[in-house]
Amino acid sequence: MNAEGFLPARADLPTAAMLAVLGTISGALSWLLVDVSDSSSLKFDLEGYGVMLLPIAVYPGLVFGLLVGAYLRHRTGITWLRTIGYVLAARLAYLGAFHVAFYIVTGDSNSEGEVLAYIVSGVPAGLIGSLLLGLSTKYLLRVPARLAMGLPLAVGTAGGALLGLGSADDRWGFLAFFVLWQAAYGASLAPLLRARAA
16 A cells, blocks of 8 residues: 555654554553552542443553653644543543453353453454544544544554453563554554644
8 A cells, every 4th residue: 555544654664663662651651550550549440330440441541642642742733632632532442442352351251262252352442442543533633534544443453452462461461462552553643643744
């Protein structure tokens, strides 16, 4: 494909690398917050009407939104209001993705296929999270839908399969998942910045 928005053009590589680094930092910091929340004041547990607000359901989207939103503001000059909107959109998109994965995994009572259940739940979760954030990004950054929901949607959906890493080891598996998924999704946003610059 070409510079229409599905694969990053060569000029996008430095931006994609920077966004991948931010995604890596975000993924690691997200999991650190989730991990230490069990034994600190960062822990919270609010549930009602099928919605769960837990550290693992909130921190990854919030941290990604803060880091990438700040970078988008720096690079594109979007307003503070739109930047805050991106942070909230990332948080809500991840919250939606978490719930999709959670209810699919817990709905599968076959513990022998745990890795497969995580992979199968991660793909639709990645689709929902990427779709919600892509739709929001389209309006917040004022970019064409093919850029906000082309490559990012494909990467986010396929990257959801990495959730299978979480079934291998609760601590290091989830760390690897968050780092890899957020780095890949971050890098996929590079064409958006080219579009905004144009």
